[in-house]
Amino acid sequence: MPDLFGDDAGSSPNEQFEDRPLADRLRPKTLDEVVGQDHLLGEDGVLTRMIKAGRLGSLVFWGPPGSGKTTVARLLADQVDYHFHQISAIFSGVADLKKTFEMARQMRANGKKTLLFVDEIHRFNRAQQDSFLPVMEDGTIVLVGATTENPSFELNAALLSRAQVLSFRSHDRDAAEQMISRAEKLEERDAPLDQNARRALFEMADGDGRALLGLLEEVYAATGEGEVLDQQALEALVQRRAPVYDKGQDGHYNLISALHKTIRGSDPDAALYYLTRMLVAGEDPMFLARRLIRMAVEDIGLADPQALEQCVAARDAFHMLGPPEGELALAQATVYLALAPKSNAVYNAFNKAMRVAKTTGSPTPPKVILNAPTKLMENEGYGDGYIYDHDAPDAFSGQEYFPEKLGRQSFYEPVERGFERDLQKRVDYFKRLRLRRQTGKS
Numbered sequence: 001m002p003d004l005f006g007d008d009a010g011s012s013p014n015e016q017f018e019d020r021p022l023a024d025r026l027r028p029k030t031l032d033e034v035v036g037q038d039h040l041l042g043e044d045g046v047l048t049r050m051i052k053a054g055r056l057g058s059l060v061f062w063g064p065p066g067s068g069k070t071t072v073a074r075l076l077a078d079q080v081d082y083h084f085h086q087i088s089a090i091f092s093g094v095a096d097l098k099k100t101f102e103m104a105r106q107m108r109a110n111g112k113k114t115l116l117f118v119d120e121i122h123r124f125n126r127a128q129q130d131s132f133l134p135v136m137e138d139g140t141i142v143l144v145g146a147t148t149e150n151p152s153f154e155l156n157a158a159l160l161s162r163a164q165v166l167s168f169r170s171h172d173r174d175a176a177e178q179m180i181s182r183a184e185k186l187e188e189r190d191a192p193l194d195q196n197a198r199r200a201l202f203e204m205a206d207g208d209g210r211a212l213l214g215l216l217e218e219v220y221a222a223t224g225e226g227e228v229l230d231q232q233a234l235e236a237l238v239q240r241r242a243p244v245y246d247k248g249q250d251g252h253y254n255l256i257s258a259l260h261k262t263i264r265g266s267d268p269d270a271a272l273y274y275l276t277r278m279l280v281a282g283e284d285p286m287f288l289a290r291r292l293i294r295m296a297v298e299d300i301g302l303a304d305p306q307a308l309e310q311c312v313a314a315r316d317a318f319h320m321l322g323p324p325e326g327e328l329a330l331a332q333a334t335v336y337l338a339l340a341p342k343s344n345a346v347y348n349a350f351n352k353a354m355r356v357a358k359t360t361g362s363p364t365p366p367k368v369i370l371n372a373p374t375k376l377m378e379n380e381g382y383g384d385g386y387i388y389d390h391d392a393p394d395a396f397s398g399q400e401y402f403p404e405k406l407g408r409q410s411f412y413e414p415v416e417r418g419f420e421r422d423l424q425k426r427v428d429y430f431k432r433l434r435l436r437r438q439t440g441k442s
Helices: 015-020 046-053 069-080 094-110 126-130 130-139 173-187 195-204 209-222 232-239 250-262 266-281 285-303 306-321 323-337 347-361 377-381 421-437
Strands: 059-062 083-088 115-121 142-148 164-167
Touching: 046 069, 046 164, 059 069, 069 115, 069 142, 083 094, 094 115, 094 130, 094 421, 126 130, 130 142, 142 377, 173 195, 173 209, 195 209, 209 232, 250 266, 250 285, 250 323, 266 285, 266 323, 285 306, 285 323, 285 347, 285 421, 306 323
Parallel strands: 059 142, 059 164, 083 115, 115 142
Antiparallel strands: none
């Protein structure tokens, strides 16, 4: 009976090899064969220097799917002659960790160090992450954790302080071409794609080497001798992969940050690109509408008061139309914000006022502007001497409204852009008029 977890005794080595996926058959056998991570494995790469120094510390590999994190960890263990042991945080619990640590202790007692590779390490909770600390400190294991999420947010500070974070990059076009060339050599025929289709295949893979080879394997399996696919035929053959995006994690925050900054930078084309990337990836349109409203009040403000109206209208239009028609309203608001004059004067004024409000206690407003609903308050001088502004010349009394203890403050400073250029004239006008009223000079 064949072993379900081992080689099939009834098949030849060549048959076993052919049954393996293309990505597995092309898996690098040495670190020199790894492509796309020259900043780590090149002549002056971080890992190269570690290997030359003969000392390997605990590491966290941070990077997108299919960038080679698992492969590099395995080859790294071979390079330094450590026992390689792999677990996944998705399928492992406390009991599994205890068994793994005990195995590593036994290996160490026999003179063999263990490189423990933990895939999706960010999936472990705080207590599970803390369990690694003692065995890392006493040398029982060298930990190599892999994560697609930002370690700063997902891993304990104590764990991060004991491990060096190394960033893996998505495969660029050159790395992809190297992988395709290796596949062509293995398959003993060129990839059956014209230049446009070859470029489209790279775009479909979205920097994921494993996905690239998986798509290429589909192409090889579906084409006959001499057949060459163009881009249209390729797209009909394989389904386009969904963009790498997790609405609760790094991709979400990176793209909304990019959208905000491109709008602030008055680049409507880049802003539309990031807006559509998020929509294609399945982002909640109401999240985008809320953020556009926030951008309108933070980065444009009174330089263009209609910016806020545009965004609120876009939100309401989406509610009425739904996707995909409603997405056009979000696009219109995005372009409007990008091209609107920019000002953070209200945003800055609000923050200044908030700091003063938090740090100056509770001084009482001037009694002159307080109502006197009782006889006692009237006797105390509440409202005494108040000037009704509509009855004053120019409908402006020039009274002081700040608490006497605090004194006059200046928060709002309009910029010389858009509608705020006119508002600056009004600020200056009332400032001059206030001075004349308070000093009695005409």
